[in-house]
Amino acid sequence: MEVLRQLRGFYREKLHFLILSILCLAAATAVGLIIPNLLRKLIDDVIIPRNFTEVPFLALSVLGVIFIKACLQFTHGFFGGRLGNFLAYRLRNACYEKLQFLSFRYYDTAKTGDLMSRLTGDLEAIRLFIGFGFAQLLNVFFMVAFGSIMMFTLNWQLTLVTLITMPFLAGVALRFESKIHPAFQEMRMALSALTTAVQENVTGVRTVKSFAREDYEVEKFSHRNERYKNNQIFAAELWSKFFPVMELLASVSIAILLGVGGTLVIHDKMSLGELVAFFSLIWYIIGPIWGLGFHINNYTQSKASGERVLEVLNQRIDVEDKESARELESSTVQGHVVFDHVTFAYGNKLPAVTDIHFEAAPGSVIGFLGGTGSGKSTVTQLMMRAYDVNSGSIKLDGVDIREYSVHSLRSQIATVFQETFLFSSSIRNNISYGLKNVTIEEIIRAAQLAKAHEFIMEMPHGYDTVVGERGMGLSGGQKQRIAIARALLKNPRILILDDATSAVDMETEHEIQAGFQEVMRDRTTLIIAHRISSLRHADQIIVLEEGRVIQQGTHNELIRIPGPYQDVYRIQYADYLARDTGTEGE
Template sequence: MAPAVSGNNAIPGKASFKGILAYAKPHRKTFFGVFGCTLIAISADLLQPYLVKIAIDDNLMIGRNDYGMLLIICGIYLLLSLLSFLFSYLQSNLIQFAGQSIVARIRKDLFAHITRLSPSFFDRFSSGSLVTHVSSDTETINQFFTQVCLSLMRDGMTLIFIIVLMFQLDPVLAGYSMLLLPVIALIAVSFRSYMRKTYQASRSRLSRLIAFVAENLAGMNLIQAFHQEKEQQLEFDERNRFYYKANLREIRTSVLFNRSFDLLGNLSIAFLTWIGGRAVFHHTIEFGVLYAFITYIRQFFQPINAITQQWNTLQSASVSMERIWNLFRTEPDVKEAARPLSMPESPVQGQIDYNRVVFGYNAEEPVLKGLELHIAPGEMIGIVGTTGAGKSSLISLLCRFYDVQQGSVRIDGTDIRDIPLEQLQRTVGLVQQEPYLYSGSILDNVRLFDESISREDVISACRFVGADDLVRRLPAGYETMLSDKGSGLSAGERQLISFARIVVFQPAILILDEATANLDSRTEQTVQQALQAVSKGRTTLVIAHRLSTVMGADRIIVMSAGMIVEEGTHAQLLRMRGYYEQLYRHSQGSAEMGIG
């Protein structure tokens, strides 16, 4: 499995925190609003026990029996409750609005950034871990704003207010209560590191589980074809069990922590009732003060507990921030030139030069070793060779999925690294063995959602490649919706749709990667005809395992171990009696035996 973008043990860096916080800046006013609402809601909440204390000490206990005053106190109490309700509601809505907006923006930028990354990045990172970053990591950041920030603000303020009110009521009792602070801090700190570990273990196991499911779903047909269901099930069970155990451990720790806090809270109430009760007996404090104190001490634990409970979220948020920030910092390997040059000829002629190209997926192991290849405008080149010879690598370089390590690839004399990426993408059209079809209509799949291309252009392109009849036979014609990479169409039909794309977008250079390898001979014929039609007037490179696909090419190059070992027309190569002739004889044998 590919590793996560950054390890789970990543130390939350300042840079990542600052970077993510920059997303919160436009919402400064909202955060001020939240602060204001919190201040009003807390004040309203905390004044209530104080009111009861006034009612007890200044009215009930001294036998004043002032009904009017009692009624006013009850009225104010009710009003404070309403205020607290209203401003708490406002505060929650405001913080949710800010959090959701921030995260929606991060998700948008993240997705845009991922789509700009080079194929080498996707070689390294599994789609499963990327799904986790875009979905759950951003959600954790939302929790950071809506839970951690809110709790720090609300519970932090509550704590300060309670301490002030306690000292104002009775400094001695308040002093006793403060004795509890170090005990609370000790418990919080001792649990902290353990909780962090359990949390991280559970997160990394969950991300491994998600990645496994995503990879399995993507390759389900292969798993079923090779009867790997049992093996995969065993592997899944193992990962599932690991996650289950880690999750249970995390929950157990968290419950133990919370219950210890409850226990401590109850012990302190007992302690205060003892000390305060004695003081009431000795008339050193009033009964209302003791009542207010007991109420405050209950409320005293709540914010501390709430803040420490946020520790988990803070931990996960810092890990998520670090991972997302690392992703943002990942630069595409293939970059736009600092000063891009446009190709001199317009329209593009389609001359291609590979000049002493050295390339490898890692620098130590070159796949192409000083390759030299020159292709004239409009020429059709067939590329053949054994598996792993470097055929796909050759065309990946022309599409600039990767950059050469030495030498250069040029189109019409311009190094492709100097050509603006968008112009290069328009110049080089690629039809892969398994053309990618999007969820959407046939119409949109041909014009790649480019509304500036008319329906008529799409229809005439389909007619040109011989796909019009097949599209019209579909239930909704050009509006037929394809789902799941066009699973309703045959391989040949998907191929024809991708040819129609080429006709619509008119690239000067066309690349076909084993485009007809999967087709039956009748469909192959249709596709061959389409290929002939599409390749007319443009430089075409065709990689084929079936020699029949490239026999008519202007030139065939034969590759082996990253080098061109033979080249010429079909007839010339046969006359050489070399590598190509062997391949040809082998393919003839296979055809006679009904293979390939």
């Protein structure tokens, strides 16, 4: 019950629904005990003495009991349903909100399919148990308690003899729970792996087909599907062992009841009506204990699901605001950025950047060049506090960025990533993502600066054209230009371009760069690029290798110094240098 205790905060507000649901179900159970007594009266007071004048009264009594019981069960279902849906609503919102604020470090290892499984299947299992399963589990004890009391009032000796197998029934049920819970945990994990495989395959279907790896994907899915199937079979085997044992013990109780009870009736120590009532009441005890495995099954599923949901809710947020965090206002931000001997490592790995030190004056352009894994993207991610530095500091306008609230800091930064992501929505909504009260004129202006306006207007519905999931239907360059327009519309004080023109041709890049000259004015810009043409106009260029600064200066300075920058320049401008080596750097 520890999981339910941890989830209590999500349904405490509607706890009265749970109490009403339980009380109504308990009342329905108690009312149901009237029927065995009516059966006893029917046999002992009507059929045996042939006093049929009371039949209409007994029939109406049965109908009345059934009607009252049905009303109570309806009320139980109504309040249980309200409680379960309220809990699921609160949990779903809480999980989604937590996912929004979890740090980049969490998403470095998280799997989309697994998260989807937690927010759908696991939440549904919790909803059903809290809404209905918990009350039904308690009702087992109500039925056993009420039934036992009623049986003791009829004949306590027969009750003791009949219930001799009940401890064994309960023991089998509890042993079953201890084995089925780990099985359901494994089953949930197998289902998450299965969901992840489907999600990854659908997302990367173009890569799969371009490498002709359909057979490989089918085989990979089959292995995960087989794991899930084996878990289902193992659970089914547990059930197949549980039910026969429970049925055997229940049958022994019935045989004892009929044998001993029949003997008592023959010797006039018990009436026939009492024996029939006893036979009805025994099922008030055997039935719930027999079904205890089903309720334990629901409980274990919800317990395993609750543990998985709580893993998300209890996940530590690595980048958080201080209690005294400041709020950045765009009107006061100058954009003076200083990386003061910054070192950072992802988890327990070697440092991704080591002792990085540079200063960007307000409105300046800083370029970063380096090979794969040199730490270029890490620098920009540290700027937006995707991660916090291990040592050193990053300062904005003379203040450590950890002193600012994360939201207000990122509100002053716009980033265009190398891997462009577009939402399944209209181009207009993708460009104005997250911004309110944006006019179409402002959207068009941003698109024009990103050189996206022309191809957008050629589309069937212009800016109202809906792009497919992840921007499918657009070329890589088109998606990149829409992402650039989205960043420009935000009008940030700090602009980060992470290889933002890698997917466009040289001519389009030149046009976009011309538009950037206007956009970069009066704002600090950090540019990551592999093309010298994207960096040559930067106020300062930083060359990184294995997370360290190995060269630093302007374009004209660096091409005259032997080193990596000069080597890259000579490779990219080989034809140009072959024609006229005397013009390099001019």
